Amino acid sequence: MANLMKLAQDLQFNFKNKYANGKYNGYDVALEQSMANPMLFSFQVEPLDAAQYNQFVAFLNNNKKQLKMNQYRIKDHMISISWFGSLSPMSAKIATEYLDLVTSELRRLSIYPNDSCVLCGEKDNLTEITINGVKMKAHQECKDSEILKLKQDTSNKPITEKHLFNGIIGAFIGAIIGSIPWILIEILTGFYAAVLGILIGYSAFFLYKTFGGPLNKNTKFIILIATLFGVFFTNIALASYVIIISGGGIMIANYxxxxxxxxxxxxxxxxxxxxxxxTAFAIPAIFKKVISSEKPKTIIE
Structure with a gap:
């Protein structure tokens, strides 16, 4: 996050939470940094027609290597491009070159900066609002109406305590199931098979979702705890196997x-x-999977 703060300062953007908002070559631009996206560029534009859409997508695909693009999204007034660069953080020089390349192509294709309400599409009497950290243009009445609608949607959602409990049970069952290949291979071959511990986290997450566990900020911690449980469960299971083949009984003294x-x-x-x-190697990838599976929550300010 320190990298984004420095970028915001260098580009003279406003930084708040994990977003940096500002103007570049006339376009409203937002930069976002997260575990899922080392850097996400979002551009506010007028809606694209079919020809503009196809031409801009062709530009993205033709310059995928130069843009270090992982994925893109074009919807309504927003163009978002995900940058997956080198291990070193993005510098102001790279960000400037990136912004120059994209905005010049937008200009060439006559894709102009947005000057209408992102909620209703009408112009005039616009104010600045923030949707999920990204600054946009909208009417105050449209903003108020959308906030009211979101509040009503939230109040109508069912209580999820039962789903959370089911998800936790599923995660621990998944961790146990994910440990089975590790246990069996070590018992049958006598070789270390702990590398298969990588399966435990994926299995825990899969069963968590299967059992209806909600995807929110707590999901990562539940999967982490279930994965660690799976690793220690496997170790104790192997110790139990050693005790049994030695003719001993399953008791604390033998452990x-x-x-x-x-x-x-x-x-x-x-x-x-x-x-x-x-587990340490696999967890970041699992966390990315968790984040990509989360249903984004809309916050309007």
Whole structure:
């Protein structure tokens, strides 16, 4: 986020939360930085006709490498382009070149900056509003009407506590199911298979959604906890297998022996370490999947 703050300062944009808004070559532009998008450029324009749409999409596809474009979205008054660049953060120089390239093409295709209400399409008597952090033009009455509609939609939504509980149960069941390949391969082959720990998080997220778990800001933490549970469950399951084939009973004393015996504990702790490492490797990708699955909440200010 510090990178976006610096970009906003260099470009003389206004920074608030995870958005930077400003004007560039006459266009209202918003920059957004998040886990899902290292940098998202949004341009406020007049709605495109069919010819303009096709020509601009062709421009994006032809310059995909130069734009380092991951995806784009063109809808109504908004053109959004996702930048996936190098490991280093975007500099003001790169941002300026990017903005110059896109805005010059918009001008060439006669796609002009938006000067009408984004909610009703009419002009005159416009004010500035913010929708999900992006500044736009709209009528005050349209803004008030849309806010009222959103409040009514929110109040009519069913209570989700039951869905949340079901989702949590699903996540933990998914974590257990995701651990089965790891357990079976180690038992059947005798080789370390902790690399398969990467499956646990995906399985937990899949069952969380299948059981009706709501997708919101808490989802990532639920999946993380369920994934860690799956890794430790696997380790304890393997310790249980060692106890059983040794002729012992499933009791706390035998688990203490397993985790203190130099030979057995080294195997178990190595397996646990690899599993946790695989989890750390997979979690960012799973979080991206969670974020991309979330239904965006509309906030109008």
């Amino acid at each position: 203490i022996i397993c985790y203190t015996d130099p030979d057995i504990s080294s195997m178990l702790f190595t397996d646990l370490f690899i599993g946790l490492a695989m």
